[in-house]
Amino acid sequence: MSEKRRAVAIDGPSGAGKSTLARAVAKALGFRYVDTGAIYRTVGCAAKRRGLDPADANAIEALLGELKVEMTYDAEGLQHMLLNGEDVTGEIRLPEISLYASRVSAIPAVRAFLLEMQREMARRYDVIMDGRDIGTVVLPQADVKIFLTASPEDRARRRYLELQERGTPQDYDQLLAETRERDYNDSHRSSSPLRPAADAVLLDTTGNTFAQSCALLRQTIEERLDV
Numbered sequence: 104m105s106e107k108r109r110a111v112a113i114d115g116p117s118g119a120g121k122s123t124l125a126r127a128v129a130k131a132l133g134f135r136y137v138d139t140g141a142i143y144r145t146v147g148c149a150a151k152r153r154g155l156d157p158a159d160a161n162a163i164e165a166l167l168g169e170l171k172v173e174m175t176y177d178a179e180g181l182q183h184m185l186l187n188g189e190d191v192t193g194e195i196r197l198p199e200i201s202l203y204a205s206r207v208s209a210i211p212a213v214r215a216f217l218l219e220m221q222r223e224m225a226r227r228y229d230v231i232m233d234g235r236d237i238g239t240v241v242l243p244q245a246d247v248k249i250f251l252t253a254s255p256e257d258r259a260r261r262r263y264l265e266l267q268e269r270g271t272p273q274d275y276d277q278l279l280a281e282t283r284e285r286d287y288n289d290s291h292r293s294s295s296p297l298r299p300a301a302d303a304v305l306l307d308t309t310g311n312t313f314a315q316s317c318a319l320l321r322q323t324i325e326e327r328l329d330v
């Protein structure tokens with residue numbers, strides 16, 4: 104495969120709408136959408152199932168030796184996560200997995216374990232990949248880098264509405280506190296902290312409708328990719 108693949112890296116804090124927006128724009132452009140948070144969630148899910156403390160680096164490192172984490176795509180192009188052959192795509196979305204994912208993602212061995220899998224996707228396909236360190240660490244040569252963000256209040260409010268719609272409502276103040284806690288964890292860890300790449304375009308979606316953010320993201324990518 105000699106043809107050069109194109110890559111769009113989207114980083115930003117949780118709840119900024121990265122995955123919904125990236126998925127929609129990837130579909131419109133015919134790119135593969137790669138949700139890297141899902142792979143950290145899969146490791147978090149494995150830790151929870153074993154009853155491990157997700158902050159215990161030694162225990163988590165030992166666990167990695169027993170894990171097979173795979174990413175597959177179904178006929179509709181939706182990403183599925185397999186944990187030792189079992190489809191855990193639904194389970195990793197449970198709210199309690201979020202903090203497990205955040206904790207295990209701070210462990211350097213976990214990041215190293217998952218790095219090659221992410222790069223391999225970009226070698227094989229034109230990708231829009233979202234995460235926290237895609238533009239800075241995983242794909243530093245990406246054709247377009249975007250840092251997508253919104254205020255913590257806006258992000259907590261979106262999450263509140265999403266959970267309400269799903270029939271699993273949660274208290275807004277608690278969601279806001281969790282959003283802030285995850286922001287802090289993700290941007291203060293020593294291994295690949297969340298930060299914009301020096302050459303990233305900053306997009307702030309605070310107050311935008313989904314359609315407005317989607318148009319903004321698509322335009323930002325198209326202008327730079329020449330698609």
Ligand code: DC
Nearest residue numbers: 117139140143204205208234235236
């Ligand atoms: O995007 P998300 O909420 O599904 O991500 C789950 C956790 O994984 C989040 O706490 C940050 C972490 N993560 C990361 O450290 N690096 C990535 N590239 C993607 C996610």
